Amino acid sequence: MSEQTKVTGIVLSVYPVGENDRRLTILTKERGKIQVFARGCRKPNHPLFGVTQPLIYCEFMITEGRRFNYLNSADGKNYFPHLKEDLENIYYSTYFAELAEYFTVEGMDERNILNLLFVTFSAMEKGKVPLPLIRRIYELKILQYYGIGMEVFQCISCGKTENLDTLSFEAGGVLCRDCAHGSARGGTHVEPAVLYTMQYILSIPLQRLYSFVLKEDIFLEFQWIVKRFFRIHVEHRFKAAEMLEEL
Ligand SMILES: [Zn+2]
Known part of the structure; x- marks a missing residue:
């Protein structure tokens, strides 16, 4: 045997x-x-x-x-019974699993993404953070582990850490005010509270990842940025993402 x-x-x-x-x-x-x-x-x-x-x-x-x-x-x-309780939880958890499958490679150490998935399912069980916010936090974090991290701590052009107020999706990070003005490509203005949220997500230990909620306007901007960043850097279409759109 x-x-x-x-x-x-x-x-x-x-x-x-x-x-x-x-x-x-x-x-x-x-x-x-x-x-x-x-x-x-x-x-x-x-x-x-x-x-x-x-x-x-x-x-x-x-x-x-x-x-x-x-x-x-x-x-x-x-068994994470809560994830199977209703359609919304089923779709979201299926989507998170589909992303985890897509962004991991056989034969590699994938403990970061396993731990991320575990804390995400646990946060869904606790029910304190709204599912649409969990989704965008998860997307930003899994991209970071996959190697498409958004640079949010220093200007991707000059390295300065002050006056970071513009985001270049294509370049994958923030620009300082001076570089944003000098750049032909420009970028999208990013609110300080949204930048801080992304810095928090990309640097905090996983145990504290789902420990906050956002005001509606901050959430909407944060959601828009993550959605766009994700779409630009990931060409794959996820089946469960289409299911989520039907909710
Ligand atoms: Zn700069």
Whole structure:
């Protein structure tokens, strides 16, 4: 019998395979993003039936094969029941998982994005931060971990840290007043409160990421900026994002 490995992580997606099997994409602490086959688990009384579902946090015992990994058993640690309570929570959590799957690479250490997803689901459970705000914070943060971080602490042209009041989406960060005036491309004016919000998100430890709410006008500007930044730097269309538009 081959040796088993224990991995801990969140199931990002599940696809049916054959008559009774499922293929799971799991974001794990130990192995990054992995694909695991769960044989026979679609039979209703199968012990793996309940743990081979998306968006749950589990400890998995797997056998690592040369080509495929196989699931032997799983111990559910957090089922995040709130995420499945209504359509809005289902769409948002599915979207967050879809982004996590897209922005991670097999064979890489992806603990930052795993932790981000975990604190995001936990914030949804707590329900103190509105979902549209959680979404934009998550998008900004996952891009940072992926390597498309927005430069918000110093002018991307001269490096100065004062009078940062313009954002260049294409260049990926803020410009100081002097550089913004001298630049042919210009940029978008950014309110100090919105800049501060982005600086906070991009520098705060994850445990405190979802610890604030914004006034309506600040939120709207923040949302507009993140949405536009995301669209310019990410060409992919996300299925769950289209579902969110129907809400
Ligand atoms: Zn400058």
